[in-house]
Amino acid sequence: MIQKINNRIYIFFTEEGYGKSNAVLIDDDIRVMIDSGAGKITEQARPEDVDILINSHCHLDHVWDNDLFVNARIVTHPLEQENFRDHKKIAPIENWEKYMQGEDPAQQFVHLKPSFLEEWRVDGTIDEGDIINTGKTKIYVMHMPGHTSGHLTFFFPDEGLLFCGDICLTKVGPWYGDNSTPLDYFIASINRIIDMKPDKVVSGHNKEVLTTPHIREAFSEYRERIYKRDKRILAALRKRHCTIDELAAKKLIYPAHPNIFVIYWEKAMIAKHLDRLMKNNEVAVDDKGMYYAT
Numbered sequence: 592m593i594q595k596i597n598n599r600i601y602i603f604f605t606e607e608g609y610g611k612s613n614a615v616l617i618d619d620d621i622r623v624m625i626d627s628g629a630g631k632i633t634e635q636a637r638p639e640d641v642d643i644l645i646n647s648h649c650h651l652d653h654v655w656d657n658d659l660f661v662n663a664r665i666v667t668h669p670l671e672q673e674n675f676r677d678h679k680k681i682a683p684i685e686n687w688e689k690y691m692q693g694e695d696p697a698q699q700f701v702h703l704k705p706s707f708l709e710e711w712r713v714d715g716t717i718d719e720g721d722i723i724n725t726g727k728t729k730i731y732v733m734h735m736p737g738h739t740s741g742h743l744t745f746f747f748p749d750e751g752l753l754f755c756g757d758i759c760l761t762k763v764g765p766w767y768g769d770n771s772t773p774l775d776y777f778i779a780s781i782n783r784i785i786d787m788k789p790d791k792v793v794s795g796h797n798k799e800v801l802t803t804p805h806i807r808e809a810f811s812e813y814r815e816r817i818y819k820r821d822k823r824i825l826a827a828l829r830k831r832h833c834t835i836d837e838l839a840a841k842k843l844i845y846p847a848h849p850n851i852f853v854i855y856w857e858k859a860m861i862a863k864h865l866d867r868l869m870k871n872n873e874v875a876v877d878d879k880g881m882y883y884a885t
């Protein structure tokens with residue numbers, strides 16, 4: 592479904608589930624698309640006539656159809672430009688060897704997207720503070736790390752609209768299984784959105800344009816899930832010392848583990864919580880990799 596915000600801004604709500612993502616078309620003097628993962632409906636943006644394709648971050652579900660934008664300059668945050676050089680970060684399975692046995696499943700992605708292992712073109716970078724003027728529309732670029740290191744969100748000041756990428760607001764979020772970004776960064780990014788009080792919010796995966804007064808409540812509840820995960824991990828460690836694998840088997844983040852990716856994410860994200868809890872002196876680890884509450 593494509594929803595019109597005004598005569599120039601269109602939200603492409605994907606109809607293809609979690610493997611794809613929402614996108615935004617700014618059909619102005621300069622035609623800009625934010626993310627290319629909306630699936631079949633991306634064709635309706637006329638990708639060959641788009642001048643600038645912005646990627647909020649490097650994950651496959653947001654960059655899926657980058658190669659349709661043959662005439663566009665493709666831009667992202669400098670840290671994401673780096674991430675694009677590592678296919679495991681695009682997947683995202685960058686810590687696979689650390690937490691899982693056996694070969695990483697990169698080949699599975701090649702079956703879905705044959706060009707997956709080829710080089711991903713990035714032509715330039717944008718960063719916090721940049722203002723993209725497309726003619727009658729202004730887009731403020733905001734760096735909000737946490738989901739990935741260079742994760743970007745976009746504020747349209749004249750419309751009061753924030754596109755917040757994978758600060759996703761879906762019932763399975765938030766996701767922070769990347770390698771390099773402390774969990775506190777994700778919390779800071781959520782706090783920043785709450786403080787900026789946008790009038791309208793669309794994420795990369797929710798199904799509607801969220802409006803005030805629901806925005807503050809939605810982000811507060813979303814942030815609270817991180818604290819609840821902290822508490823569940825701490826409670827488990829108060830009962831007995833555990834490795835990351837043992838904690839993951841308790842399904843403290845995802846109540847079901849339907850495939851190996853979810854098992855992997857559970858481990859990578861528990862590791863983020865443990866880092867945070869250790870920094871706060873609530874948890875420690877012994878030389879055998881057993882974590883315990885202090």
Ligand SMILES: [Zn+2]
Nearest residue numbers: 648650738757
């Ligand atoms: Zn993502």
